[in-house]
Amino acid sequence: MLLSRSWSVTSVIRDPSQTEEILSKGKGQPGKVDVLVRSLEDIKSEEQAQSVLDEVKPQYVVWSAGAGGKGGSSRTYAIDRDAAMHFIHASVHTPSITKFLMVSYNCNRRKQPSWWNDDQWAHAQKVNLETLKDYHAAKIDADECLTALAKQRGGGFAAIVLRPGDLTNDVAAGRVGQTAAQGQVRRADVAAVAAELLGNEKANGWYDLLEGDEDISMAVERVVRDKVDCVEGEDVDAMRSKYKL
Template identity: 55%
Template sequence: MAAHRVLLLGGNGKVARLLTPMLLQRSWEVASIIRSPDQVAELQQIGAQTNHKGKLDVLVRSIEDVKSEAQAKTLIDEVKPDYVVWSAGAAGKGAPERTEAIDRDAACHFIRASVATPSITKFILISFNSCRYEKMSWVTEEHWQEYLKTTRNPLNRYYEAKIVADKVLWEEGKKRKDFAAVSLRPGILTMEPVGGVALGKYPRVAGTTSRPSLAFRPGYPRYAALLGSHPTFHNFRRFGRVRMRLLLIAQDRVAALEQQLDQIDEQEDRQLFLGCMRRDKNVERQQVLSDLKAALAEYDDMLEKCRTVVSLPASRGRDVQNLRKWVDGTACLDRQESSYLEHENDLINPVKSLEKSTAYTESFVEECIFWLETLMHKSLLSCHSCYGSAFGPDDYFDEDTKFIGAYSGNYAVRRGISHDPIVLHPSEGI
């Protein structure tokens, strides 16, 4: 894979801090833009702690002071990136003018300047899940009004700034066929472990999204992060059948050598050799004993390991079901390589099981949640693309635009429920 140079705007943000080492590990070059010289040493330390062949440049610049497309173009020309990631923002904090200057005006300037730069082929905007002019057709009016009341209205100035940037990204992205404009619209960001993502039209807007889920790339990086986020996801094959098969082979090898030793002893014509090991000159017997020692050690080792594995508790059906739904929903793993989850009777969890009362309560609550989710929307985990609107009526987007609603977060109730709406244009993704 060719190395890319990424302009990371807002490099000191939590999402950017998670993303930076991942890009460096891919041997990419990262130009991280921050506003304070006090942040330089800490960011450089993040780069130094990463085992990589990439290059990290930390530049101190004030994005808030970018007042025109020309000024944005000056920074782009200085860095010379081919990808741009917008992770900057006032997040509604400080004076209203600051939110408008950064989240709206500066973002729009960098979007336009990036589209006007032929060498830049991708712009990723970390946006806001409320960036819509109108209710989506698949969301109920009751839920939409509740969401406006509890989430968007309190952040209305932030919304007004982000919606403008999203629309500019959509409009500018259509100007070039070789340009991928990506609006990543998570819910309220948390530092919870990465969770599952399911694709499709999701009937709710509110939710939380872990910052790590925005950083780990689809595939094994994201799947491994999910497994590491909670012990209930630590489900692996016991391989009971093949383990017994290999144990039987090892046992038979010891038995065959034992039989061979008995035959040698029976045919021995010198009683002295049988009565004194120090004077035993039978080379064949010595070789069999040596082979027997190695075979028996291997057998004992396999037997002990088998005892450990066999005694591990079986995976709970609900935990396996959660993983299977995540894999089916994200489609980020090869089907053949994720098929191990289909061997439910052969799956184990090496982590100490939960107390019975806790496990029962958790299972009951999860069952209620899944029942309600199924009742509300049968296609929760369907993996498909659909044409829809991010800003208004369903026909607002043209046919080159794809909307993907993503349900993100661990399915278990202890991690909560969230989702990540994502807008891609053209159909190329991150």
């Protein structure tokens, strides 16, 4: 989807055996795809993250990496929180980088939003505090760090947090904005929405995503135009106090 826009894409992967498959995605596309083999688990500082950015020289950064529940809680924190935050700091400190898109999940928040009823909030609490306890703790720090540092950098930098529901491999069709706490979304929809958000010059904020019947490009245009931001209800001032440039 990004390649069809004539964009150049560099995929950072840990397993070199995936290289050929990823490079094949560029065949017949106007854009160019490259692969950089690095272990994000080994990124222990902003300086190490900066070295990767200096090598790739991106304008946009998309973070969809994660431990995937493998390797225990220590690996979850190492990748989903620590490495992510090192790349966030490095990206915000790099003037040529103008967007950072973080793929998170829609229950990842600290406070009940106004558009969720009590049952939906109870579901989110169960996910965050029981089912995905370590993942939530890691991802909420990363999401809040991105939001806080982007606001401190100011204009010229967009922090986009895309927050899908439960992922499926079905055929694409989606809904974006202030959605319910429970629901599914196709992986292809997540990719399509990410591409639309990156291509929209005014996209900035938290966007929840569930399956639906609205055209994706129209849905993204609508929520951006209407300034829908699912960070509403969260304590952004506390985020800014906790995370500093």
